[in-house]
Amino acid sequence: MAAAVRLRQRNLMDRLLNWYIDTVRSHFALHGLPAIKNPNVPGILSDLISVGNVLKRVLATLCDAWHHYMFPISFIYADNSNKDDMLARIRFRHSLTAMIDIALSDHEFQLMAHMLVEHHLTACGKHEENQMVDDRDEAQRLAFLAEIRQQIDVLQVQDRMERIVAEVYHKFIPRYISRQYARIWEQEQRAEPLMVELKNLIYGPITRCVSVLIRRDELLESRLYELVTECLVKLGIEEMFDIVIYFPDSIPALGYLKMCLKTQEHRAQLVTEFQNACHARLLHCGANTSDIISFYMSTIRAFKLLEPRGVLLDKVSRSIRRYLRDREDTVKCIVNGMLEVEDANTGDLSELGKELASSSGTQSADAVDDNGYSDMNWVPDPIDAAPDFRNKRSSDFIGSLLSLYDNKEVFVKEIVVVLANRLLDLKNYEIDREMMHLELLKLLFGESDLHNCDVMVKDILESKRVDSNIHDPTTVAPGTYPVAGIVHASMLSKLFWPAFRDEDLALPHVIEEQLNRYSAKFSILKSARKLTWLKRLGSVDVTLELEDRTLDFTVSPDRASMIYLFQERSTYTLTELSARLNLDEITTRRALGFWIKNDVLKEDESCNDKFILLERAEESKKKVLLDDAAESSVQTTEEKATEEMRIYWSYVNGMLTNIPALPIDRIQSFLKMLIPKEVGYSRNVDELRDFLTVMVAEEKLEYVSGSYRLKR
Amino acid sequence: MDSQNTTPTTFSSHKMQDAPTAMADSHSVTKRLQSELMQLMMSNVPGISAFPVSDSNLCQWTGTISGPEGTFYEGLTYKISMTFPPNYPYHAPVIRFVSPMWHPNVDMSGNICLDILKEKWSAIYNVQTILLSLQSLLGEPNNASPLNAQAADLWDGNPAEYKRLMMTHYKDIGEINDE
Amino acid sequence: MVQEGELPTVAVEHDPDQLDDLTILRLTQEIKDVEASKNPLVGDFKPISVLLDEYKDATFRSKIKALGGGNAGYRPVRGDGNCAWRAFAFRYFELLSKLSKEDIEASSKFLLSRTGILDAAGYSETGYIDFVEETSNLFQKLPDMTPEQLVSEFNNAEVSSAIIVHFRLLAAAYIKTHADDYLPFIDDGEGADISEYCNRNIEAFSVEADHLALSALVNSMTTVDLGVVYMDRSAGDEAIVHNFFPTESTVEVDPPSLKIDLLYRPGHYDIFYK
Secondary structure, X not given: OHHHHHHHHHHHHHHHHHHHHHHHHHHHHHHHHHHHOOOOHHHHOOOHHHHHHHHHHHHHHHHHHHHHHXXXXXXXXXXXXXXXXXXXXXXXXHHHHHHHHHHHOOHHHHHHHHHHHHHHHHHHHHHHHOOOOOHHHHHHXXXXXXXHHXXXXXXXXXXXXXXXXXXHHHHHHHHHHHHHHOOOOOOHHHXXXXXXXXXXXXXXXXXXXXXXXXXXXXXXXXXXXXXXXXXXXXXXXHHHHHHHHOOXXXXXXXXXXXHHOOOHHHHHHHHHHHHHHHHHHOXXXXXXXXXXXXXXXXXXXXXXXXXXXXXXXXXXXXXXXXXXXXXXXXXXXXXXXXXXXXXXXXXXXXXHHHHHHHHHHHHHHHHHOOOOOOOOOOXXXXXXXXXXXXXXXXXXXXXXXXXXXXOOHHHHHXXXXXXXXXXXXXXXXXXXXXXXXXXXXXXXXXXXXXXXXXXXXXXXXXXXXXXXXXXXXXXXXXXXXXXXXXXXXXXXXXXXOOOOOOXXXXXXXXXXXXXXXXXXXXXXXXXXXXXXXXXXXXXXXXXXXXXXXXXXXXXXXXXXXXXXXXXXXXXXXXXXXXXXXXXXXXXXXXXXXXXXXXXXXXXXXXXXXEEEEOOOOXXXXXXXXXXXXXXXXXXXXXXXXHHHHHHHHHHHHHHHHHOXXXXXXXXXXXXXXHOOOOOOOOXXXXXXXXXXXXXXXXXXXXXXXXXXXXXX | OOHHHHOOOOOOHHHHHHOOOOOOOHHHHHHHHHHHHHHHHHHOOOOEEEEEOOOOOOOEEEEEEEEOOOOOOEOOEEEEEEEOOOOOOOOOOEEEEOOOOOEOOEOOOOEEOOHHHOOOOXXXXXXXXXXXXXXXXXXXXXXXXXXXXXXXXXXXXXXXXXXXHHHXXXXXXXXXXXX | OOOOOOOOOOOOOOOHHHOOHHHHHHXXXXXXXXXXXXXXXXXXXXXXXXXXXXXXXXHHHHHHHHHOOOOOEEEOEOOOOOHHHHHHHXXXXXXXXXXXXXXXXXXXXXXXXXXXXXXXXXXXXXXXXXXXXXXXXXXXXXXXXXXXXXXXXXXXXXXXXXXXXXXXXXXXXXXXXXXXXXXXXXXXXXXXXXXXXXXXXXXXXXXXXXXXXXXXXXXXXXXXXXXXXXXXXXXXXXXXXXXXOOOOOOOOOOOOOEEEEEEEEOOEEEEXXX
């Protein structure tokens, strides 16, 4: 019986609870929700401090509601020993939490919570940034967050808060890192100190801030740290191309990347990103070969630092190497670099020469143990090494460059040519530098391949001796004249030098005479041998004494002979010059170009192909001419634009005369299709719209329901 | 088999336009028409105009002709269609009046009798010369070989009646565009 | 089976009395096109004996036999109303192609300089320039062309049509600029109009060349002698040959003179090789 009464009572109690839950729900919907809705949220959202306050007030209201709704339950179902009472209390609390959770899922609340958390994280970042530690400030912020945390605990919506916090720091940290550390490579920040700084930030303010808001979690710190590492790796991967460009200033950045670059995925990503960047930014026809080569050298060094085994280097350099092989002037650039020749066309790669000097000693040692059998520190190649990966243990990039081609012969040929040119350009027979280079190159290519070069160098040495002999007044043979001192010749052993173009040149009479005397003397000294002059080779020091100025030049013999002719008279035609010098017209023109550029000659304005010596400089006049040209080119651009507009308008007019109304897309595609390529139509839709709007403003067109038509 | 469609004398304008002939070289026709359009647009002769119907097919144009001053057609505007064959300019385009046209040399379907569009066609003609010839045809019909005998009779015989009948057929170009 | 809707225009049987001009024109053109497309624009060389197989008629056969010595032959040209023009133009370039590069260049320079008479006759440059350009292009390619390439170039309708128009305009321009010489031939007693005549008989594409047109063409080019072998049913054992010589031949020796022969059978011209 008692059991029956209890059972009925129990039923009643259940029904009472159900009724109460319903009542609470409708009350909350009617009074609670409107109370937490902030009527002027949009205005408030712009102010972070108010956001915090509003958020706190919302939570406080909800806490109040919580206490009110909870109150009757706490004494009706007060019996802690009664299992039913316990269950009822739990059930009610669940339904209450669900209700409040739904209230908090409101967009505005989410937004405010995000802003609040982000604001505090940003404050942490700033705090770390300027080391003016303001602990009071942090304490204040933490106290504020603790209040929020209390309310969250009351409402038992910790899950929601945790989600929000996690979302925010996953957004905040990458942004923070890319803002703070992108494109900073030179500073020490990027290596160890950077990690310390970040660790301080993470384990310090951020962890403090986050852990006030959410339940303490041992994994939190390591999760945050992982996130930071991940972001830094991504940043490094994205910036690798620039890191290589700024090498060696960017070495600190590499140090850090090396620490973070652990997973296969990251390695693969690094290779792909770097290759893409190379293709987009370097391996195209706009880049100089010398720039590509020096970039390749930096790539070798940078990737060797990043991963000394060279697997990554092997992968990323394949496309660069392939591209370099296809370039015509690669060999020339490399050889010029090794011989430290500066050339406007091939750029400066003298770094190669220095590298040659410093590395050549170790080169042969490397070759001894290619398979690394005696290497006690040997470890297997990484798993992502390409099948044909060969471990090159030195960061020697000369070797890498030489291995671009299957045989070294291409280099040897080029070396002979470059060296020959250098030796011929010499004055005073000083060949110390060339001899040094040659010795270094011999170490690289072997003695036998460079035999020709040896002969060339010896020729110059021998020439020095012979030349001084010829000029020695004490050795004048009876019956001959002493040789005047201005001609110095190099005697070349024809077989060993590269082929010279066999071109003639009519030298000034005085010089020819000296050459003859030189030959005569030579045949006395070396009776078995005969001199054949290569008149186009060599260089001449020229001093021009003009009416108002004296100019010094070192020029080729053809240029010198040309200007010598102007001593006779001040005007020549092109044909006259080319006949007198015994040169073809193209070479003559080129020589003329040199003197015109240097304001020594000018082309007669009234008569083409007639050239006049400028006894007096004409600088001012020339300047005026230049200015004129600049001005007229500006004008034609404007004229062109006006002309184009006139054409476009006649098309639009013609179009709309025959097709009554057209939307802008159709007009655009008509213009694109119909205007002939010679005239060209390159405007985009927006530019067209601007143009049509002007036409509407001028009342030539009208715009009606999405289409343009002619205004009648 | 449908016997109507296979009769040897069958002619369908659809077939004519689409059938490729040995002369077809649509690229050079396109280029030619493009440069003719340019010429037409830039010369901007008042009273005549023409433009391709779509940007994908340059061989179909639509044109507008205003009646010359001092003729019955003064102040009126007519719409025409122009279809260029693939072997243009070696063969004449087919021109029709789309607007109803009451004229001695134009029939009720808009077909035109103009010698330069037929036996006197020459490759040196172009869109502009065609439009100008059509415009002058409005003022100077060839009444010797009319397609519209009534119009030919009234042209000289009864100008007032000519004008009246002509106007009963006239449709404003706005109305035609709306159709 | 013809599916409904495949042909948007309903085909109608044409009553011959009710055909309008336009349709007649189209139909004739269609028939011409069909007939012509069976033959290439410019065919391959054939020995003259091939003609014997075509004719039973004794007059023809004897005339053909009279022609048929040695390497004589002919090259068929499509009968599309442009045959005389196309035959002439092809043969002109074929003969030139056998000459030296310098001669070709001289001929090219000379022929293009004749463009002056087009201006004199009142043709606008924009009207003729496309066609003259095509001729000039061919001149430039000519020195490097094989005979096969030349044939295939002429079978490109785009090229040969343009050149034909150029030659037609030259002939028409010659007539217009020498109106007094030609007027008597054109005058049919009802008052003749030179420009009307040129328009209808020379400028109009696909209109066959008459005697006057050929004479004007030869006169306008001034470096070509033309012989036409008339292969018709007229009495005699040998075909009559009519020669056209330019009235004002060039004084300078620069562009070499050429001799072109055409074979005329009623209504049609082919190229004749002696």
